[in-house]
Amino acid sequence: MNADSKNIEATAPTPLISQYMRVKAEYPNYILMFRIGDFYEMLNDDAQTASEVLNIALTRKMIGKGKKSVPLAGVPFHSVDGYLAKLIRAGKKVAICEQMEDPKKAKGLVKRDVVRVVTPGTVIEDNLLSPQTNNFLVSLFQDKNIWGVAIVDLSTGAFAVTEFDSRRAKEELFSEINRLQPAELLVPESIQGVVSELLGTSSGTLVTPLEDRYFEEGDARALLCDLLKVQSLHGFGAEHLGAAVSAAGAIARYLRETQKTALSHINRLQVYSTSDFMILDYTTQRSLELAQNLQGGREATLLSVMDKTITAMGARLLRNWILQPLKEKTVIEERLAAVQEIYDNTSLREGLEHHLRRVFDLERIMARVGCRSANAKDLLALRLSLEQIPPLKALLARCANPLFLRLSEKINPLDNLRDELALAIQDNPPYMLRDGNIFRDGYNGELDELRGIMRDTKGWINQLRQKEIERTGYQNLKIGFNQVFGYYIEITRASLKNGPPLPAEYIRKQTLFNAERYITPELKEKEEIVLNADERSKNLEFALFEALRDKVGGFTREIQELASAVALLDCLSSNARIAIAGRYVRPEIGDDGRIEIFEGRHPVLEAVMTERLFIPNDTQMNTGADQIMLITGPNMAGKSTYIRQVALITLMAHTGSFVPAKKAHIGIVDRIFTRVGAMDYITKGLSTFLVEMNETANILNNATSNSLVILDEIGRGTSTYDGLSIAWAVIEYLHNKSKKTPKTLFATHYHELTNLEGKLPRLKNYNAAVLEKDDKITFLYKIIKGSTDHSYGIYAAQLAGVPEDVVSRAKEILFDLECGNTINVEVGRLGGKRSKGAERAIIQLSLFDGAGHPAIERLKNLDVSNLTPLQALTILDELVRQCR
Ligand SMILES: Nc1ncnc2c1ncn2[C@@H]1O[C@H](COP(=O)(O)OP(=O)(O)OP(=O)(O)O)[C@@H](O)[C@H]1O
Ligand SMILES: [Mg+2]
Structure with a gap:
């Protein structure tokens, strides 16, 4: 405890400070925003943190009767959203304590209470969220060898559980966490250490440890049933998943404690298994730059190229499609056929685009309805979105594809709800629910009556003005209104000076520089009626709105289904549009283990390359004679690009997308493994070589005949002979693994490996072709059969601007090495000329020099x-x- 905190306690606290301390004690790990008048005040450490994160002034506040001071930071209540956003983005958790009564009407100390707790994983406000990504709150629980995982997105209502129980549960869990990119992770206190170790220091995820009792299965199950409003979890198929239920129950409790409101939009629990989808482990997600590039951004990723969705719901779904590709041939084919129809049918494509553009983020609107924070603009957006549903339904009914017909059947346009909303909400309602002006005339009789009184009064005030002008003779007499003393009559001082006296019932209220203001009993009588009507109508509108919002809440399931339908259509039409724009073809899907690509291109490189054309390449792989492609070739010749391209095309096909090629046959792949280049693992405290071997072990142990393995420069992290030996042994193993023949693309600089062709019947040599002429080489970017014996590394060094001396010396050494000559070591060679006393040492390099060793x-x-x-x-x- 710091000195300032002691200060609070040392003084005889005022009632206000006692109240603050009581609330703070309940939320010790949160930044407490304590509403005082027009400000939220933060004290002590909270003030310190807030002033740092928000870049606002840190002052001191005198507190208590002994007049001690503590650090204070404050933000105005009307701009709290922006500050809240900053705190949440900085990974802080905030408790918002409001005044629960009107300070003017309160007797004694104003009642205050925490009305909401905002944490990175429980945000629902649009301005705190990115529309294109889910905001996941993930909970983990470990029961011996089983890891239970529960995932919720409070901002969309998505709620799912899974378990990992294999030997490699931890790796699988790590990959899944990486796919989800949780905003916040709930873990039992007792395994916090294990989880931190698993995540590594580089992870930006906020970890919230909870007492172990949150995960106790009995309570967890009960709370979960309570949240989902069910008697048992049977209906979701989650009954027997103890570890997952514990994890999900902790979420249920955490949400109850932080949200303090019903959550009608969380009403389903989906049970899934990562093995239902193509498995893309952490390394593969990263090295293929699927949703995130190596720098952590979104540019130049597969997602950035593929995501041409129009709605936020579509964007979020497409990300899931890419990170969880399908494995079922029939389902993939159904998606492809649907994409084909949109591709072929221009009016369908344009119709979908037209209507999708007019649909708002239904999932997030319903989340706000569920949390009772939706405002009138949300309900207006809902109505406008619902208007797009009947035309979409009609559009789909005219399609041929069974998927569209099914969807058209299933879509419930909710006509009555839409009509009611249309009759209810004004075209441009205010954000604030207390300001009135939400509802249209004719929606509610009582409201109409009150509005009638107010309108009438305006007319009456005009009449009164006429009457008073006639009565007093002052032509410029005006009637105005202000907050301090309501309606008044105003006459300029200039005219009063020479004018007739005023009637006796005129009471002077205020003297201005150039005018006098008066009230009369008649004016005040009318004012009472008007102001009453105004206040009553505002209260009535607020109550009517809450009722309407709850009514909308009753349609949560139906609207969520509409949202899924919209998201699906959006993704399919995005796939069709990228296919047209990128000249992609529909792949043929097989379950024969063949991957045959004719004139394939790298989807991302092709899209970002502007200065020249991308050179297409063919691929032929299968589980027989073409199991392993060993690709050699000079630096910069396109090896890595090529092997990634094959992986990306294969993956795209599994998401139901057309692919960048002239023709493609893609056999179903259960998993893509990659071991690519040296990546930045320093933050995880592992040596590059160890990581590489870890990943290699993973591949060797888990690859099946249906897997696709991408190995780029494996062995590079160690000395040449170690590396070569490992690479060699790995290839042999992948080739000879009993009954398992994973298709493998292997790019390497170890030319020795090309000797394997002929010895291993399912391995073929390829090389990235170059044209060599007059000591200059041109890259052709063509992958052709056969091997090369040149690596042109020195040429690449020259291109990169390595000093000419070094380049020519390297050439000499290379020549000697290739001839098996001894190499002269030069000492003291400077500036390109041999200095006089240059000494020479002679070293013989040979692998077998140590015979007898x-x-x-x-x-x-x-x-x-x-x-x-x-x-x-x-x-x-x-x-x-x-x-x-
Ligand atoms: N098919 C292609 N068409 C056009 N340009 C290409 C093609 N493939 C690669 N390139 C260009 O060549 C560059 C180098 O390619 P890449 O990294 O694949 O080479 P590499 O053979 O793996 O090199 P290294 O051996 O140094 O790892 C790419 O960044 C790209 O600009
Ligand atoms: Mg490379």
Whole structure:
């Protein structure tokens, strides 16, 4: 406790400070925004944090009877949203404490209460959220070997659970968390350490530890049933998932404690398994730059190229499509057929686009309805969206594809609700619900009556003005209104000076520089009626609105179904439009394990490359003779691009998208594995080589005949011979793995590996072709059969501007190495000229120089074909030690 906190306690606290301390004690881990008049005040550490995050002044407030002071930061109530957004984005949790009664009417201390708690994972305000991404609150629970995961997006109502129980549960969990990118993670206190270790220090996710009792299964189950308003979890198929139920129950409790309101929009629990989809582990999600590029941004990702959705709901769904591609041939084909129809039918395409543009974010509107924070603009947006449904339904009814026909059947246009909203809400209602002017005339008899009184009064005031002008003779007499003393009569002082006296019932209220203001009993009598009517009508509108909002809440399920239909149509039509714009073709989907691509292109590189054309390439892979493509070639020749392109095309096809190629046959893939380049793992505290071997082990242990494996430069993280040996052993293993023949694309600089062709019947050599002429090479970016024996690394060095001296010296060394010559080590060579006393040492480089060495003897006796990769690694490790 700091000195300032002690200050609070040391003084005899005023009632206000006592009230503050009581509330603060209930929310110790939150920034408490304490409403005092027109400001929210934050004290002590909260003030400190707020002033840093919000960049606002830190002052001091005198408190208590002993007049001590504490740090204070305050924000005006009307601009609280912006400040709240900043705090949430900085990963803070905020409790908002309001005045629960009108200070003017309160007797004694104003009642105050926390009305809402906002945390990064429980945000529902549009201005705090990104429309294109879900805002997930994820909860984890570990029961021995089983990890239960529950996921909720309070801003859309999505709620799902899954479990991981395999040997690699932790890795799978890590990949799933990476897919979800949670805004906040709930974990039992007792495993907080395990989770932090799992996430690594680089993760930006806010971890909220909760007492273990939040996850106690019995209570969890009860709270969950309560949230979902069901008797048991049978209907969702979640009954038997103990760990997942514990995790979900903790969410239910956390939401109850933070939201303090019914959550009608959270009404379903989806049980899923990551194995229902193509598995894309963490490394693959990152290295293929699916939804996030290596820098963490959205540019130049597959998502950025594929997402041409129009609605926010569509954008969120498309992201899920990319990170959870399908595995069922029939479902993929159904999507592709639907895309085809939109692709072929211009009026369908334009019709969809036209109507989708006019649909608002129904999921988030319903979330605000569910949390009772929706305003009149939300209900207006709902009505405008509902108006698009009948034409969409009609459009789909005219389609041929069964998916569209089913959708058309299923869509419930909610005509009555739409009509009621249309009759109710004005065209441009205010944000604030207390300001009135929400409802149209004719919606409610009592409201009409009150408005009649007010309108009538305006007419009456005009009449009164006429009457008073006649009565007093002052032609410029005006009737005005202000907050302080209501209606008044105003006459300029200039005219009063020479004018007739005023009637006796005129009471002077205010003297201005150039006018006098009066009231009369008649005026005040009317004022009473008007102001009453105004206040009553505002209260009535507020009550009517709450009732209407609750009524809308009764249609939550139906509107959520409409939202899903809209999102689906949006994604399908986005797929059709990118296919047209990008000249993609519809892939043929097979379950024969073949991947055959004719003139395939890299979807992202092609889209960002403006200065020249992208060179297409073919691919032929299967589980037979074309299982492994070993690709060599110079630096910068297009190897990495090519192998990624095959992975991306394969993945796109599985999302129901056309692909950048002339023709493609894509056999169903259960999983894409990648091991690409050296990525930044320093933040996780692992050596690059260890990570690489970890990932390689994962691939070798889990790849099946239906998997696609992308290996780029594996072995690069260690010395040449280690690397080569590992690469070699890995290829052999992928080739010889019993009954499992994962299709593998292997890009490498180790030319020695090309010797494997012929020895391994399912491996084929390819190379990235270059044209060599007069010491200059031109990249052709064509992947052709056969191998090269040049790596042109030195040429690349030259292109990159490495000093000419180094380049020419490298050429000399290369020449000597290739001829098996000894290499002269030059000492003291400066500025390109050999200095006088340059000494030369001579070193012979040869792998077998150490003949007779025990390590060499051991190597000679090894039977590589009988080793598992792990054994190979262990032996390798021993050999390395022997040689040192
Ligand atoms: N098919 C292509 N058409 C046009 N340009 C291409 C093509 N493939 C690659 N390129 C260009 O060549 C650059 C280098 O490609 P890439 O990184 O795939 O080469 P690499 O062979 O993997 O090189 P390194 O061996 O250094 O890793 C790309 O950034 C791109 O600009
Ligand atoms: Mg490369």
